[in-house]
Amino acid sequence: MASFSITGLLADVWQKKIYPAEVVVEKGIIQAIRRLAADAPVNEGYILPGFIDSHVHIESSMLVPAEFARLAVLHGTVATVSDPHEIANVCGLPGVEYMIANGKTTPFKFYFGAPSCVPATVFETAGARLDVQEVEILLQKEEVKYLSEMMNFPGVLFKDPEVMQKIAAAQRLGKPVDGHAPGLRGEQAKQYIDAGISTDHECFTAAEALDKLRYGMKILIREGSAAKNFDALIDLLHDHPDNIMFCSDDKHPDSLVAGHINELCARAVAKGIDVFKALQAACVNPVLHYRLAVGLLRVGDPADFIVVKDMEKFEVKATYIDGEEVSRKWARSLTGASGKDNVERPAPINNFNCVPVKADDFIIPYTGQETVPVIEALDGQLITNRIDLPAGWLLDEDLQQLVSNPDKDVLKMAVVNRYQPARPSMAFIRNFGLKAGALASSVAHDSHNIVAVGADDESLVRAINLVIAQRGGVSCYSPGPTSPGGGIPQQELVIALPVAGLMSDEDGYAVANAYTAIDAMAKAMGSRLSAPFMTLSFMALLVIPHLKLSDLGLFDGDQFKLI
Numbered sequence: 001m002a003s004f005s006i007t008g009l010l011a012d013v014w015q016k017k018i019y020p021a022e023v024v025v026e027k028g029i030i031q032a033i034r035r036l037a038a039d040a041p042v043n044e045g046y047i048l049p050g051f052i053d054s055h056v057h058i059e060s061s062m063l064v065p066a067e068f069a070r071l072a073v074l075h076g077t078v079a080t081v082s083d084p085h086e087i088a089n090v091c092g093l094p095g096v097e098y099m100i101a102n103g104k105t106t107p108f109k110f111y112f113g114a115p116s117c118v119p120a121t122v123f124e125t126a127g128a129r130l131d132v133q134e135v136e137i138l139l140q141k142e143e144v145k146y147l148s149e150m151m152n153f154p155g156v157l158f159k160d161p162e163v164m165q166k167i168a169a170a171q172r173l174g175k176p177v178d179g180h181a182p183g184l185r186g187e188q189a190k191q192y193i194d195a196g197i198s199t200d201h202e203c204f205t206a207a208e209a210l211d212k213l214r215y216g217m218k219i220l221i222r223e224g225s226a227a228k229n230f231d232a233l234i235d236l237l238h239d240h241p242d243n244i245m246f247c248s249d250d251k252h253p254d255s256l257v258a259g260h261i262n263e264l265c266a267r268a269v270a271k272g273i274d275v276f277k278a279l280q281a282a283c284v285n286p287v288l289h290y291r292l293a294v295g296l297l298r299v300g301d302p303a304d305f306i307v308v309k310d311m312e313k314f315e316v317k318a319t320y321i322d323g324e325e326v327s328r329k330w331a332r333s334l335t336g337a338s339g340k341d342n343v344e345r346p347a348p349i350n351n352f353n354c355v356p357v358k359a360d361d362f363i364i365p366y367t368g369q370e371t372v373p374v375i376e377a378l379d380g381q382l383i384t385n386r387i388d389l390p391a392g393w394l395l396d397e398d399l400q401q402l403v404s405n406p407d408k409d410v411l412k413m414a415v416v417n418r419y420q421p422a423r424p425s426m427a428f429i430r431n432f433g434l435k436a437g438a439l440a441s442s443v444a445h446d447s448h449n450i451v452a453v454g455a456d457d458e459s460l461v462r463a464i465n466l467v468i469a470q471r472g473g474v475s476c477y478s479p480g481p482t483s484p485g486g487g488i489p490q491q492e493l494v495i496a497l498p499v500a501g502l503m504s505d506e507d508g509y510a511v512a513n514a515y516t517a518i519d520a521m522a523k524a525m526g527s528r529l530s531a532p533f534m535t536l537s538f539m540a541l542l543v544i545p546h547l548k549l550s551d552l553g554l555f556d557g558d559q560f561k562l563i
């Protein structure tokens with residue numbers, strides 16, 4: 001490793017001061033930080049610790065870790081606290097090992113968790129199971145820093161033996177336990193936290209977050225491609241800087257091209273948050289909480305730092321990891337040559353075994369009911385509402401079947417078991433806005449069966465079979481204009497995701513461009529959602545209230561049972 005030094009305006013997060021300084025690096029370690037005279041010339045901008053995403057599912061970027069890293073470093077991210085829960089639900093322990101191995105092919109600092117809830121519930125079909133013994137195997141790995149989000153909060157409250165054994169294993173090994181308890185308040189929140197749960201990224205109101213802060217929990221402010229809680233929670237950083245972190249949770253590739261944790265720092269400062277409190281949440285707190293081997297601009301630390309143009313927009317000029325300027329190594333413009341290297345990556349891993357569907361699979365007979373329970377999707381939220389709408393809106397009297405009604409924005413939704421041939425489960429959903437056609441995806445938290453929504457059964461079949469033909473992917477199908485001069489031409493787009501049906505191992509920018517195109521097509525078909533495919537991916541997420549659909553049927557998240 002080369003030795004070098006740079007000068008700039010150092011943001012000292014320990015003294016909470018900014019001053020001219022020279023940072024001297026030898027063999028990847030900061031050997032000296034020399035404070036310069038106030039009027040000394042400097043040749044760089046502001047030197048800061050690198051940003052850390054304190055909770056992210058890399059799989060949701062649709063990129064393997066190595067490609068995620070290429071995009072993230074350009075925004076000053078040097079490390080992630082990554083929960084490989086998604087690939088674990090598909091491929092089990094080998095899936096987690098794939099993520100670790102792929103991450104090691106880059107200088108980026110990936111730190112993984114041991115997934116605590118695989119499968120997430122017994123009310124869906126997953127591709128694998130991680131028992132206590134396998135969780136402990138993962139927790140013993142150096143790359144695994146924590147027990148991933150404990151979504152089974154009823155299991156914690158009722159002291160389920162397997163749940164408590166997993167928590168105990170993490171505590172015995174000195175590793176923190178992440179939480180996941182949306183809406184949990186009061187005495188139940190205290191009981192959950194007292195069991196050893198240290199963080200939560202699911203708060204969607206400041207009151208809920210304050211409740212959990214009072215009981216000693218750390219709160220992660222999340223701003224992803226679908227779930228956005230920044231505005232609701234950011235003011236907490238004024239009074240609780242030691243116990244707040246920033247995270248994305250789920251980040252689609254087009255969003256990652258645009259920005260990452262640097263965007264949250266810019267928004268925080270714009271809202272009047274002290275810049276050092278923003279940096280504490282973005283850089284310092286994750287390192288301290290998870291005991292990460294990431295430098296924080298101290299003598300003797302790994303040389304993990306960034307240079308930004310200013311302390312308002314946080315536009316990144318350079319990113320260093322272990323003294324290597326990785327942003328230059330991986331830099332490329334959207335029109336320039338790819339920065340992708342030729343390092344050999346682990347071979348893709350998958351678990352996909354279903355057969356093409358046909359229109360008859362999606363018939364919903366009318367049984368005389370007056371109302372139909374409908375999932376109401378909410379833009380920017382993982383939670384959904386249950387609304388009961390007149391069955392007459394959906395009734396085809398000639399066929400005596402319930403069908404989509406695009407005029408009322410009530411569309412048929414289906415979940416297809418991707419692990420074995422089975423009849424699809426079906427429901428109805430509102431707020432997707434499609435006037436014609438269908439969307440489908442094998443990215444469907446948590447079990448990652450195929451989820452689809454469509455304006456008619458034939459479109460559902462076409463979109464789902466596009467995904468099945470690729471053994472995983474996201475697809476969009478338009479049958480063409482439904483009236484003269486209206487709609488878009490007949491066409492289909494699909495992004496193949498051969499790694500567990502969740503990720504592509506192709507160039508990250510190419511995947512981002514393809515995603516931008518398919519997202520635009522969905523919106524041209526009428527969707528008003530800011531991220532239609534990300535929202536779709538959460539409509540089978542049973543652990544988030546209120547009404548969801550699994551491959552086994554419609555699920556009431558409040559009663560925690562199939563209905």
